[in-house]
Amino acid sequence: MPRLSDTMTEGVVEKWLKAEGDVVARGEPIAEIETDKVTVELEAPADGRLLRLLAAEGDEVAPGGVLALVGPEGAELGETPDAGGPPVIEVRPVVAAPARPTEIVARSRVCATPLARRLAAATGVGLASVGAGSGPNGRILRHDVERAARG
Numbered sequence: 001m002p003r004l005s006d007t008m009t010e011g012v013v014e015k016w017l018k019a020e021g022d023v024v025a026r027g028e029p030i031a032e033i034e035t036d037k038v039t040v041e042l043e044a045p046a047d048g049r050l051l052r053l054l055a056a057e058g059d060e061v062a063p064g065g066v067l068a069l070v071g072p073e074g075a076e077l078g079e080t081p082d083a084g085g086p087p088v089i090e091v092r093p094v095v096a097a098p099a100r101p102t103e104i105v106a107r108s109r110v111c112a113t114p115l116a117r118r119l120a121a122a123t124g125v126g127l128a129s130v131g132a133g134s135g136p137n138g139r140i141l142r143h144d145v146e147r148a149a150r151g
Contacts, residue, residue, distance in 0.1 A: 010060045011035050013067065022050045024070060031067065032114050041114055048072045112140035123149045 014032040018024055029041035030050065044050075052069040055061050110127040112120070113135070119142055120127050130148045133140030 008035050008037075008063055010062050013055045013057050013059050013061065014039060015057055016053060017041075018044075018050050020050055020053055023073070024048060024050055029114075029117075039114060041117070042067070044070060046070055110140065111135075111138060112145075113142065115142050116140045116145045119145045119149075125149050 012034045014034040016031050018028075018030045024030055024044040024047070026044055026047050028044045030044050031042040033040050033042050048070045049072070050068060051071045053067070054069065055065070055067045061067060112127050112130075112133065116133070117127065119125075120130070120140075123145065125145055125148045127140055127145075130140050130144050132138035133144045135141045135144075
């Protein structure tokens with residue numbers, strides 16, 4: 001679980017976007033994490049297969065907690081590099097605690113809510129073409145994508 005603010009004591013796994021056994025690519029969203037201030041997409045730390053979900057939807061997890069295990073294609077749980085098996089990677093993002101929550105927005109490629117991202121993908125609207133959103137700090141919201149889709 002990434003630490004998303006100095007005051008964060010826990011995050012909630014709002015929704016898993018991938019299931020156990022799914023193939024994932026590094027940087028691909030695999031879950032939505034909700035805190036008291038923001039909902040963010042958690043990205044896969046490496047290419048491979050999602051071997052085990054250690055937190056269920058609705059579970060509260062402290063910052064630094066392990067949410068899932070990702071391993072290379074063909075990896076099995078219980079294999080270790082010492083036993084000759086491929087390594088398994090814990091989905092434990094390392095995110096430095098920002099001084100202010102707005103710094104998270106400044107570091108993202110395109111700041112949009114998870115719902116806005118899904119709607120943009122479904123309608124074929126490029127988030128970059130939407131421009132600054134109407135949400136806090138220019139975050140793109142659902143109605144920004146709907147307006148861009150209408151032309």
